[in-house]
Amino acid sequence: MKLGVVGLPNVGKSTLFNAITKAGAECANYPFCTIEPNVGITAVPDERLSVLGKMYNTKKITPAVIEFVDIAGLVKGASAGEGLGNKFLSHIREVDAIVHVVRCFEDSAITHVENTVDPVRDIETINLELALADLETVRKRREKAEKNIKTGEKKYADEAAVLLKIEAALNEVESELAGMDENERQYFMQELGLNSSGLDEVVSAGYKLLGLISYLTAGEKECRAWTITKGTKAPQAAGKIHTDFEKGFIRAEVVSYAELVKAGSLVAAKEKGKVRSEGKEYVVEDGDVVLFRFNV
Secondary structure, eight states: OEEEEEOSTTSSHHHHHHHHHOOOOOOOSSTTOOOSOEEEEEEOOOHHHHHHHHHHTOSOEEOOEEEEEEOOOOOTTGGGTGGGHHHHHHHHTTSSEEEEOOOOOOOTTSOOTTSSOOHHHHHHHHHHHHHHHHHHHHHHHHHHHHHHGGGOOHHHHHHHHHHHHHHHHHHHHHHHHHTOOHHHHHHHHHHTTTTOOOHHHHHHHHHHHTTEEEEEEEOSSOEEEEEEETTOBHHHHHHTTOHHHHHTEEEEEEEEHHHHHHHSSHHHHHHTTOOEEEOTTOBOOTTEEEEEEEOO
């Protein structure tokens, strides 16, 4: 799973990327300092691991990780090829979610491609370019589906109908962005989370945005967070540790992190009846502390 860091040129994307991942991407005070995407991996903040580490006197703590991609800046007209826009938009298509970096500070020493600092305008520029790029992609696919309708296969007619609805919705996105008043713009900024701050919040929010959760394993050798998609059942979650765990899955012994910490130890949690035995249909929850039983 990848999170793409996007925005106008020279707004601090690589600076944020470096702060989060410590990857050392080049930062400079000029547009298009980044051409090819930089990739970095960072730990997902999870204080539960530290608590479990102390409880189990563990030798090693291994957090979940997430991948960030520092993508070169987009400019107005990117969807039409401005500023190597087509190349940069193709990089965005390869990520699973987007982190939009917006400049909200004044500094005459740092250039801005529009010469003035206006975060609302900049948000609209990027969102409009992304919507226009999506619109073009949908339009081409719809036209292809419509040409294939003559083959007589119903799936092409269904696809064309769905794509026509998506195309209409994207056209309306485009119209809304162009017609926002000041109050709507302020609401738009809040909806995009521009009032939040903190690198950990960015990482955690990105993890959640991708639909990911962590279950935990704990012991003297290691406390570790394992990344799974929300809704994953126990055997598939076990497979994240090793394929043999999934193939020979028998059951999962599960206690919630909160109940384990409240009890003070696994033994105490068992005595209180908080450790459950779950089968193949159990959907693993975020914060479950799990021991898998298997046989191969």
